[in-house]
Amino acid sequence: MKYFFSFFLFYIFAGIANSQQKHDFSFSKNDFMLDGKPFQLISGEMHPARIPKIYWRHRIQMAKAMGCNTIAAYLFWNYVEEKEGVYDFKSENRDIAEFVKICQDEGMWVLFRPGPYVCAEWDFGGLPPYLLSIPDIKIRCMDPRYMASVTKYVSEVSNQIRPLLCSNGGPIIMVQVENEYGSYGNDKDYMNAIQKLWIDNGINVPFYTADGPASFLLEAGTVEGAAIGLDSGSSDADFDRAAKQNPNVPSFSAETYPGWLTHWNEKYQKPAVEDIVKQVSYLMDHKKSFNLYVIHGGTNFGFNAGANSSNRTQFQPDITSYDYDAPINERGEPTTKYMALRNLIAKYNKKKLPKIPEPTAVTEVPEFEMKPFTSVWNELPAGIKSTQVKSMESMGQYAGFILYRTKLIGRKSGELVINEPHDYAKVLLNGKLVDTIYRDGGKWTVKLPESDVKDPVLEILVENMGHINFGQFVIDRKGITDRVTLEGMTLFNWEIFNLPMNDQYIQSLKSHENSDLHDGVFFKGSFKLKLTADTYLDLSKFKKGVIWVNGHNLGRFWNVGPQFRLYCPANWLKKGENEVLVFDWHQKSASSIKGVKTLE
Structure with a gap:
């Protein structure tokens, strides 16, 4: 027994020592080197903020099994x-250190991508919208106000990850500097400053950048000494351009795309299995390191989905699901792409792969009724008086909805122009709907009818559908960003109501079901469960809005499609009664929701 106990202690302490063993990750001219030996990165990307924490380990195990x-x-x-x-x-799912530790537990290395800007179809590319409350701020450059916030962020993040660097016994082998900077700007001082901030905060593992495989993008986006990531690298020509940019560091495909993003009002993007198999075959044949963006997408819960724009009047908001047609689908199940890539990688590595983890539980919820409960007009906070309209950010609000109200003096009908409505707005005159305006396309004019009211009241309710996350139009303030004119007359003296629809606001709602509910109705309903499991809630009988389950914001829905079903993870459900709340822009009468097992 004494011998067994001694052996047991030796085993435990040996395990601890092994888990804390320091590793050396470095570069040769062409290869990544792990403890002095060439190492091929076969990486799969996932974002802990898009995955319920209870499923972090499962998703990591799925990547390992592929x-x-x-x-x-x-x-x-x-x-x-x-x-x-x-x-x-x-x-919730913000504990990045815990996520990295689980990766290490599962025998996985980590590429850490902290930005500060990341893109990722995430609201404002991951930058905090409070920056937009500064009227003339410039981002992703050496603007001192921007850099002051970045400096604090880097310090805070470094405190979380420093013990988890491979040089300290952790699994983090590389840290990315910014993201796809060559697609945005050419401030090399800024890129060098970001790298120096990490170094000054004790981040002593190698760095890399990631840019499209064009020479001008690589020239603007790379930093000296960092490995060159290509988004994506899939040909000899791509890697030749990287070598020309810096022949003394290795390059790799930092984002190889098995799927693609989807916007509202378009078809789901579904690149062919054959395309990704061809790309990965090339990378394996040439022993190139690569990262699959993404191996598992997850969900843009809440108001976190971003948007794209390539000109001043274009606006393409991203759907709530970030399924991405990835090898592991939104709910964590293996897809056809998963099996094809698993078989391909196994063929090259000639190693037996771990067993694919069992899928997580899923259930269908019987159809249940949603009844009108109250309306946004019954739930207005105290208004704030302002001579001119102000953006949402200048009002200290960064998500949700905002209402503008004024009395019409002088001009009282005619052509109403909103410059600019960001992003979706209802125009009401004396409490009656006149028209709806959507930012995309630049048609921001409404014909305001004549009124027999002496002092007509104009109200404009605006939804923030996600800050633009990529390109030259990322300075994307929400609400009404400039002014409102009526037949050329600028309208002044507004009352502005913040409607963030955050936890505090939702919890404060009171029933007004017998009042006149219109143009922004909250619906309430419930369903019962004997056991909790994942489900999708089918909102095809509703029109446009947001849904909460037990107080958790599942995200936006919109009947333009393609997404009609929103993912609800098991950890947000409970045995017994589950409360559902829906805010809908257009729906006025009772309807129903049911739970299904799949996104489509």
């Missing part, structure tokens, strides 16, 4: 600093 040896992970700055100066690395 043949990956590394996990790449973005950290979204605005998810850990929602309020300026207040950092949260513990609540």
